[in-house]
Amino acid sequence: MESYINKTDFFGGNNPEEITEKFGTPLYVYNENIIRNHMRAVAEVITKYPYTANYSVKANTNIHILKLALEEGLNCDAMSPGEITMLLKAGFPKERIFFVPNNVSDEELKFAAEHGVITSLDSLSQLEAFGKVLPGHKCAVRINPGVGAGHHEKVVTAGKKTKFGIQESDIPKIHEIAAKYNLTIAGINQHIGSGFLDPEPYLKAVTNLLRIARGFKDLEFIDFGGGYGIPYHKLDDEAEFPMDSFKKALEPILDEFVKDYGKAPLFKSEPGRYCVAEGSVILGRVHSVKENSGVTYAGTDVGMNVLVRPSMYGSWHDIEVIRDGKVVSRDSLKPVTVTGNICESGDILCADRELPEIKKGDLACILDTGAYGYSMCSSYNSRPRPAEVMITKSGEVKLIRRRETIEDLMGLFE
Numbered sequence: 001m002e003s004y005i006n007k008t009d010f011f012g013g014n015n016p017e018e019i020t021e022k023f024g025t026p027l028y029v030y031n032e033n034i035i036r037n038h039m040r041a042v043a044e045v046i047t048k049y050p051y052t053a054n055y056s057v058k059a060n061t062n063i064h065i066l067k068l069a070l071e072e073g074l075n076c077d078a079m080s081p082g083e084i085t086m087l088l089k090a091g092f093p094k095e096r097i098f099f100v101p102n103n104v105s106d107e108e109l110k111f112a113a114e115h116g117v118i119t120s121l122d123s124l125s126q127l128e129a130f131g132k133v134l135p136g137h138k139c140a141v142r143i144n145p146g147v148g149a150g151h152h153e154k155v156v157t158a159g160k161k162t163k164f165g166i167q168e169s170d171i172p173k174i175h176e177i178a179a180k181y182n183l184t185i186a187g188i189n190q191h192i193g194s195g196f197l198d199p200e201p202y203l204k205a206v207t208n209l210l211r212i213a214r215g216f217k218d219l220e221f222i223d224f225g226g227g228y229g230i231p232y233h234k235l236d237d238e239a240e241f242p243m244d245s246f247k248k249a250l251e252p253i254l255d256e257f258v259k260d261y262g263k264a265p266l267f268k269s270e271p272g273r274y275c276v277a278e279g280s281v282i283l284g285r286v287h288s289v290k291e292n293s294g295v296t297y298a299g300t301d302v303g304m305n306v307l308v309r310p311s312m313y314g315s316w317h318d319i320e321v322i323r324d325g326k327v328v329s330r331d332s333l334k335p336v337t338v339t340g341n342i343c344e345s346g347d348i349l350c351a352d353r354e355l356p357e358i359k360k361g362d363l364a365c366i367l368d369t370g371a372y373g374y375s376m377c378s379s380y381n382s383r384p385r386p387a388e389v390m391i392t393k394s395g396e397v398k399l400i401r402r403r404e405t406i407e408d409l410m411g412l413f414e
């Protein structure tokens with residue numbers, strides 16, 4: 001693909017240079033139509049049986065994006081009391097929130113219960129803690145289905161090497177603890193990892209979870225987790241997650257289970273990245289270009305505090321160069337290392353990448369930043385977090401989160 005920006009008319013007819021004149025850089029820019037389309041796709045993964053897609057809000061918690069999920073009929077999963085609070089503020093009824101935490105305190109378990117939000121416990125020790133503080137309550141348990149997948153070992157969340165979930169051999173103990181505290185195990189859930197483009201491991205894990213589900217009576221829901229990937233190498237025409245063939249392969253697995261189980265519980269999934277990743281870019285300003293020992297460095301204001309994925313996971317983000325408001329053609333390419341403005345040698349967006357020649361003053365447009373972008377931002381080096389704008393359905397450029405200020409950072413000191 002020559003240019004994702006041009007192909008999708010990402011800025012909705014607005015000039016990116018004018019957008020940055022008004023809102024500054026670095027700037028997260030979201031496209032409402034693209035996000036809605038992805039949310040609609042996950043809402044239709046299962047159509048034959050009762051099903052809800054839970055948007056996994058850790059990918060992006062901007063309240064305006066949560067409201068899009070609400071309008072598109074998605075439910076949500078939350079990882080912390082903070083995420084529950086944001087979802088309630090965005091207008092989600094408590095029944096549409098699923099708390100899927102890891103290693104939480106008794107207070108956090110009580111917080112969810114007091115707000116009427118059902119919790120999944122991801123270890124025997126957390127189930128025991130839940131039983132002690134909330135005897136007689138309804139909950140779910142997170143099972144490790146023994147199969148993991150993901151774009152990096154740090155995001156594989158099932159299989160033999162992970163802190164997440166309860167292993168299958170411990171299932172009898174789940175029943176013992178539930179009986180001891182009169183708990184109702186209303187659902188089971190799993191999440192195998194994040195950012196896979198091959199659906200095979202997910203289908204295998206669904207099959208495993210459904211086999212395990214047969215050992216639980218009267219389940220209200222079974223949640224298969226999220227993880228569907230997106231093509232981060234889209235400028236090299238990487239294929240998308242094969243949603244249609246995945247749906248076709250999933251259906252007979254569900255059919256067989258429903259026949260054996262005697263009823264169809266509510267099936268759920270928990271996609272985060274797929275909903276939002278492709279609906280955002282970061283616009284960063286190139287402040288310097290230099291040569292060091294034969295390497296060309298383009299220095300931008302998109303530091304690892306703005307987008308940590310490349311330095312944390314070595315993740316690839318395609319980059320388009322924008323000059324005078326227009327995408328620079330990729331006809332002639334040169335290797336360049338694009339860096340941020342943070343005092344770390346690892347503050348690198350890409351190394352020796354073939355890109356059009358970058359000049360001081362250009363905009364570096366970093367693609368596919370809607371998931372685990374802003375939500376992983378920090379104020380490292382005392383650099384305030386960036387602003388976020390949304391290109392709305394009608395093409396308006398709407399500020400959806402103001403830029404953090406030094407005063408915001410200073411305001412936390414006693």
Ligand SMILES: Cc1ncc(COP(=O)(O)O)c(C=O)c1O
Pocket residue numbers: 056058059077100157190191193194195225226227228270271272273274371
């Ligand atoms: C429990 C759980 N559910 C869902 C997700 C969402 O994953 P993804 O954004 O890859 O769809 C995650 C991500 O880490 C997770 O930990």
